Amino acid sequence: METTKNDESGRVLVLGAGYGGLMAALRAADHAPVTLVDPSSEFTERVRQHELAAGRTSIGHPLAPLLARKGVRHVPARATALDTRRRTVTTNSGEELRYDRLVYALGSRTRGADVDSTGGDDGRVFTSETAAHLHERLQDGRGRLTVVGGGATGIETASEIAELTDWEVELVTAGQVGPSLSDKGRAHVRQVLRALGVTLREGPAVTPADLDADAVVWNASLQPTTEPATAAGILLGADGRITVDEHLRSVSHPEVFAAGDAAGAWTPDAGALRMACATALPVGTRAGRNAAADLTGGEVRPLRFRYQAQVLSLGRHDGLVQKVRRDDSPTDLVVTGRLAALAKEQVVRSTVRALRIAAR
Structure with a gap:
């Protein structure tokens, strides 16, 4: 039966x-x-x-x-x-x-940093999971913020905070920023980061102890x-x-x-x-x-x-839609600017819509 x-x-x-x-x-x-x-x-x-x-x-x-x-x-x-x-x-x-x-x-959770809601051992290291506590820290007064990790999460975090707060923002990544993007897509990311006043440092891997910053956002990678x-x-x-x-x-x-x-x-x-x-x-x-x-x-x-595309928000007014092949490898086709920002927002909203449809 x-x-x-x-x-x-x-x-x-x-x-x-x-x-x-x-x-x-x-x-x-x-x-x-x-x-x-x-x-x-x-x-x-x-x-x-x-x-x-x-x-x-x-x-x-x-x-x-x-x-x-x-x-x-x-x-x-x-x-x-x-x-x-x-x-x-x-x-x-x-x-x-x-x-x-x-x-x-x-x-999953962020890999590579021992962080709790108070900001890690020295009170200055945060992750995506402690975003609410990071916001409280950003309200304490202007300072220097270093975002570690040049993938999508790090790029979006640096862009958003640089545009919407008065903090001085630096993005540090091992290797190139946007490693999954095409050269054209990566060039747009670099251009927008510069326009937002984000200092980009591409090179060797770092630890929180290596960074001279008032606050650190650790977005290095994910651990299941x-x-x-x-x-x-x-x-x-x-x-x-x-x-x-x-x-x-x-x-x-x-x-x-x-x-x-x-x-x-x-x-x-x-x-x-x-x-x-x-x-x-x-x-x-x-x-x-x-x-x-x-x-x-x-x-x-x-x-x-x-796969069909990767989408990034670059602050509230710019973004990147990177067309990818079925195996997630990038093509040369990208959409940027306000249209890409709107597309990213619709993609994010669609996830909640999909859950609500399933709930019916």
Whole structure:
């Protein structure tokens, strides 16, 4: 007999309510009872954290309205232990949750800096995750801010803060700024940074201790949050993400699916997918649907994905749309200026729209 949504014999447990986890929960809930474990009562638009640092009032959306119509149960706690033999997850509140299928979507965090909400050991180092505290620091008075990391997050953070605050901003990166961009796209980024008064320093890697700045934003790279998976014996790849097959199923534990930045997702067209909201949403959709289908006797389908473009905001009035090939390699086609800034904003808004549509 096919399992119905209200049949508690088929339970899907989703860990994490980021882009991938929330989408997985909403899609799985079409066909199975779902419990979502996340300590926050809000979904956070992670791609807007640089805007929060520069003064945006909120980047959160309440989870309850998104989950209500699908009947998803929210457990406001943090998953601390995973027992794949007993198929249970233990939370920091001591609650033990059972599952028949698990979607692991605990995301990622900034790599390379030991930072808490107070600004690190010396009170001056922040990351995207501590954007709200960085904003408080920026209100203390004018000073010098160094952003470390020349990828998309670092570029957007330096541009936003330089345009919207009176701080002196420097962007420091190992190697070239915008390493995933074409020469044409990189040239536009450099031009806009200069126009905004951002000092760009490209060269060797640095540590926070190397930097003479009043505040440091560490945006070097991302690290998948897979400690519970490691402790449970789930196989990880060389990049530290859960090794999955084309259906997003763990190759070592077939009852576990993975989504978001913690998943080593791949497709024949795109190859290994990078950590990004642009990949988390489609991966979450497929992981949630497959987890439910695996319970109900439905068809478990492979992930289909190919890249189309990279989009960057360069402050509020400029941006970059970089056309890419299906494997994410850049082409010479770029769109810049106000049109690109508007395109970036629409892309960011579309992520929340996609979640709201799934919630219906």
